[in-house]
Amino acid sequence: MNRIITIGREFGSGGREIGKRVAEILQIPYYDNEIVTQISERTKLAEDYVNQFSEYKPITYFPITIGRSFQPIANPAEMQRSAICIEQGKILTELAGKSGCVIVGRCADYVLGAFYPMRLFIYADIDFKIKRCREKVPEHGHMSDKEIKQQIQAIDKSRANYYKFVTGLQWSKKTNYDMCINTTLYPIKDLAYTIAQLYERSWGVD
Amino acid sequence: MNRIITIGREFGSGGREIGKRVAEILQIPYYDNEIVTQISERTKLAEDYVNQFSEYKPITYFPITIGRSFQPIANPAEMQRSAICIEQGKILTELAGKSGCVIVGRCADYVLGAFYPMRLFIYADIDFKIKRCREKVPEHGHMSDKEIKQQIQAIDKSRANYYKFVTGLQWSKKTNYDMCINTTLYPIKDLAYTIAQLYERSWGVD
Numbered sequence: 001m002n003r004i005i006t007i008g009r010e011f012g013s014g015g016r017e018i019g020k021r022v023a024e025i026l027q028i029p030y031y032d033n034e035i036v037t038q039i040s041e042r043t044k045l046a047e048d049y050v051n052q053f054s055e056y057k058p059i060t061y062f063p064i065t066i067g068r069s070f071q072p073i074a075n076p077a078e079m080q081r082s083a084i085c086i087e088q089g090k091i092l093t094e095l096a097g098k099s100g101c102v103i104v105g106r107c108a109d110y111v112l113g114a115f116y117p118m119r120l121f122i123y124a125d126i127d128f129k130i131k132r133c134r135e136k137v138p139e140h141g142h143m144s145d146k147e148i149k150q151q152i153q154a155i156d157k158s159r160a161n162y163y164k165f166v167t168g169l170q171w172s173k174k175t176n177y178d179m180c181i182n183t184t185l186y187p188i189k190d191l192a193y194t195i196a197q198l199y200e201r202s203w204g205v206d
Numbered sequence: 207m208n209r210i211i212t213i214g215r216e217f218g219s220g221g222r223e224i225g226k227r228v229a230e231i232l233q234i235p236y237y238d239n240e241i242v243t244q245i246s247e248r249t250k251l252a253e254d255y256v257n258q259f260s261e262y263k264p265i266t267y268f269p270i271t272i273g274r275s276f277q278p279i280a281n282p283a284e285m286q287r288s289a290i291c292i293e294q295g296k297i298l299t300e301l302a303g304k305s306g307c308v309i310v311g312r313c314a315d316y317v318l319g320a321f322y323p324m325r326l327f328i329y330a331d332i333d334f335k336i337k338r339c340r341e342k343v344p345e346h347g348h349m350s351d352k353e354i355k356q357q358i359q360a361i362d363k364s365r366a367n368y369y370k371f372v373t374g375l376q377w378s379k380k381t382n383y384d385m386c387i388n389t390t391l392y393p394i395k396d397l398a399y400t401i402a403q404l405y406e407r408s409w410g411v412d
Contacts, residue, residue: 123380174329180386186408194404201396
């Protein structure tokens, strides 16, 4: 079975960079937004729209009155979201079936459970994340620390909602991962090397 | 400054074994109960008694009625505990000042904050911990899974109380550590090697 590394990450913690570096060291594919693009192509929805659904928006039920009872029923937006989730699961499984790889986000730790992936969660102190966002995200350059913090928290909240929706579990809770790594004090290149070492030691080179 | 590795750990997760192996790979000292022995010698209290105070018992206040108000005042047991905490802090600082080392438990991650230690937390799934306890702890051999689980939970609860008492922080919360490692699926020897690699890469050999 192919050996998969899945990476959950707080926004601004450097999880994507770790993922890319690990994939580079191990010479295995790295998947992130490429997956969204594929889903978009398959479901014929605009890429931005898919992104919005799969990461950033909480689930909304519209209660409809039937007689005296309130009953939540599926709305078109929710149905689209479900379609995206199903398609995403299929694509993740296909990618994992092709070769060992690194997958960032997308609840891959849960969806690919049958592959026994190495499940990583990357996090950092809030001040570090604010600084990193200011440096790495062009549109954050002119925002105040407070504004960046609010954006980080909003994105992480949406990731948690999405994770809960797909898995029924709590995003970022350490029991759902094999290793949780705080990037605040350690160089990302060293952490990436460490992860790659463990991958190779535990499984041998793919 | 000497490079210190501190290890917090759930009971039964293999944190002690990881600590010993890391120290062995890096050829630096490993400290655990030796610290308790030293505290015992300095404070002239029996070792078992010290152990009980520093790990397993919650803090008890005896409210004393003064006029109409209730006021919690220090009792002898609490004063002894405070003395042990102060002495423990001194001993940890002395040990960290001597050379790079691995320290398991004793809130060393917090007490030695000035050394910027590599702060690890080791955890595992409950079934794994029960199995490990049954194999490693002689007195657990004849206990039921339920009894072992209760003991694990009781010990971890006391550790959390003690950590809260000394640091004011939440034990096992991942923001208090640099890396949290789940031993359920990875061989401890591989994890120990990985930690040692990160230690050497980040700081060079001590």
